[in-house]
Amino acid sequence: MTSDTSKRRGLLIILSSPSGAGKSTLAGRLRAWDADLAFSVSATTRNPRPGEVDGEHYHFMAEDDFKTQVADSEMLEHAHVFGNFYGSPKGPVQNAIEDGRDVLFDIDWQGAQQITNSALGQHTLSIFILPPSIPELRRRLETRAQDDAETIKGRMSKSWDEISHWGGYDYVLVNDDLDQTEARLKTIIQATRLRRLQQPHLTDHVRALQSQFEEAK
Template sequence: MSNNETRGAQLRRGLLIILSSPSGAGKSTLSRRLLEWDPSLTFSVSATTRAPRPGEQDGEHYHFLSEEQFKRSVAEDGMLEHAHVFGNFYGSPRAPVERAINAGCDVLFDIDWQGAQQIVNSALGVHTLSIFILPPSIAELRRRLESRGQDSADTIAKRMQKSWDEISHWGSYDYVLVNDDLDKTFDDLKTIVTATRLRRLQQPSLMAHVRGLQSEFEETP
């Protein structure tokens, strides 16, 4: 490969960045900050069989599919992960993710531990970076949920009941951050993403570069 071809080769393969946490641990805020920090990073738009809510646009908030379309996509290996929740199907379409990472763009997933495991075990699993966000304490987790003012006491109680099941899977993630200081946690998150982008596996042009170095070395008197 010539020097021009080497310079034109793809410098990096994109990552599938998975963020998971119990509700109230700060995952949504960290996801938003990550997208603002690097505009080239894209958010994975999920597919669902539920009906659109007022103001939701197909392809922007969700890919709205019929149940038949969704099941066909799953059967054809078109979903990286999927689940049946409260009578509807949800999943992450494979094709747009593959296009993004092949173009060197990272894709961010805001999913639970079950979806995370499906992606890690998929054909694209070698390109995943999974991060779990822990709250500093259960009391603080409850305080954050209550301070939102968005949920009823019953909904908060259900979220709290579910939180321990989610936390119990922390050990299956590549990195775990305790979000006791949002700014520090975000700095740590940026460091993790930046370092993982430099993994040898994520740099397909390295082989051509090394071969070029070898050729130069062999041609040197």
């Protein structure tokens, strides 16, 4: 009897980019493409803002509880930003990938590095999105009309620090055409889902083939 060839391990799909390169738009398109693709809900010690729902927008935690989870290695990655802690709880992610569901992370290079070096690092797929040019990056930030001039200036100043870490990712895509970049992302994900490590059933299948081979002698 052969093993179940439909069962696979899920992936931790990491998307990173400087602000304005199209990462959030691409993440939204990936989730529309695959309804089973889960989005990692971060934990934070900051207070909820109006309209935010615990467990949907963030997992809101007391600072002591957050620090305890970090000490117990229950956070895949974490950072201290503007006086609050943020992190990615390991439990829900581990449960998802064991169930064969992929989890999408929209994080910076520091978080990506922590996840890649974590206990689940062997199941990561990291992708960095580059803009076609710095002038185009600025144009996108200005035309989306979400930030004032001072905020855009700050995002542009931070952009090179983000871009300088492109070499630490499995794949790097230049987002000069959104549809083409989306198509390339899907191709990468579909191929990585077939990676030997993501198919634990293969060991049993090969053992079954070996038994059949011995019986046929």
